[in-house]
Amino acid sequence: MRSVSASSPSARIKFWGTRGSIAVPSQDTLLYGGNTTCVELRADGEIIVLDAGSGIRPLGIALDREFQARPIRLSLLITHAHWDHIQGFPFFKPAYDSKNEIRIFGFDGAGATFREIMTEPMKSPFFPITMRELSAKMDINKLNEMKFSLGKLDIHAAFVNHPGVCVGYRILTSGGSVAFLPDHEPYEFFLHAARGKQLSPEQTKQIAADQHAALVQFLRGSDILILDSQYTDQEYERHIGWGHGSISSAVSLALESEVQTLVLFHHDPNHDDEMVDGMVESARELVIKSGSDLEVAGAQQGSEILLEAKKIAAA
Numbered sequence: 579m580r581s582v583s584a585s586s587p588s589a590r591i592k593f594w595g596t597r598g599s600i601a602v603p604s605q606d607t608l609l610y611g612g613n614t615t616c617v618e619l620r621a622d623g624e625i626i627v628l629d630a631g632s633g634i635r636p637l638g639i640a641l642d643r644e645f646q647a648r649p650i651r652l653s654l655l656i657t658h659a660h661w662d663h664i665q666g667f668p669f670f671k672p673a674y675d676s677k678n679e680i681r682i683f684g685f686d687g688a689g690a691t692f693r694e695i696m697t698e699p700m701k702s703p704f705f706p707i708t709m710r711e712l713s714a715k716m717d718i719n720k721l722n723e724m725k726f727s728l729g730k731l732d733i734h735a736a737f738v739n740h741p742g743v744c745v746g747y748r749i750l751t752s753g754g755s756v757a758f759l760p761d762h763e764p765y766e767f768f769l770h771a772a773r774g775k776q777l778s779p780e781q782t783k784q785i786a787a788d789q790h791a792a793l794v795q796f797l798r799g800s801d802i803l804i805l806d807s808q809y810t811d812q813e814y815e816r817h818i819g820w821g822h823g824s825i826s827s828a829v830s831l832a833l834e835s836e837v838q839t840l841v842l843f844h845h846d847p848n849h850d851d852e853m854v855d856g857m858v859e860s861a862r863e864l865v866i867k868s869g870s871d872l873e874v875a876g877a878q879q880g881s882e883i884l885l886e887a888k889k890i891a892a893a
């Protein structure tokens with residue numbers, strides 16, 4: 579791992595879990611990683627954790643080691659209630675230590691409050707320790723606003739195209755802005771908000787176009803875009819309506835939003851390292867064809883992005 583102490587960056591992103599759907603530890607996933615969604619962002623004195631998939635477990639161990647007797651204060655932002663984004667929380671070691679303060683933020687889900695989303699999976703018979711029994715100072719905050727701040731950081735949220743309620747976050751740091759959309763399907767092929775509604779094809783098309791334009795506006799000029807690109811274009815044709823994106827849709831959203839770096843994320847559990855390598859390559863070819871200088875990387879578990887250098891350090 580590259581040391582970050584020499585030219586202390588304004589912001590540092592570390593990927594603790596990059597996988598979508600379910601954890602897949604294997605010899606064939608060592609490079610991109612087997613843990614589900616969890617990304618750490620350190621910026622302007624804050625520790626922000628994005629989602630609590632199984633990758634939050636090794637993050638907890640690393641924080642414990644780093645802070646030792648000092649208290650850990652962090653904010654956990656949850657995008658949505660699907661298992662691959664919350665399942666690691668009961669194994670987050672800092673939650674079991676009374677010196678630590680953990681603030682958790684997210685929106686009410688479809689048919690469940692945000693508090694229920696975080697606490698119900700830890701109740702019997704699903705888990706032996708309830709949220710209330712955790713020793714850390716825990717604060718579960720339901721978000722109502724699409725713009726809020728944590729310390730010096732301004733944070734924007736946007737609802738995205740995914741089954742149920744799911745958001746993306748954009749965090750504005752002094753070193754640049756980071757957009758995190760781990761689960762998102764391109765609006766033009768399937769509109770999740772139209773499910774169960776009596777909309778004409780024209781109405782659906784119009785809403786999809788409006789939502790897409792709003793999302794481009796939300797992302798515009800981000801330094802880093804961490805984006806759902808679970809499927810190859812061929813696979814996506816068989817998974818329309820599943821809530822995830824493809825390589826070409828990810829590249830086109832990044833180009834349209836004029837972001838600096840696109841990080842392909844939420845790798846499919848059926849894709850081994852070789853497959854993801856090929857997908858990163860095909861995304862880069864699309865960028866070259868477009869004549870843009872957009873940088874493309876595949877999120878690798880254990881890798882870091884330093885926002886000043888905007889380079890991915892090898893694990």
Ligand SMILES: [Zn+2]
Binds near residue numbers: 598599660663761844
């Ligand atoms: Zn997911």
Ligand SMILES: [Zn+2]
Binds near residue numbers: 740761821
């Ligand atoms: Zn999901």
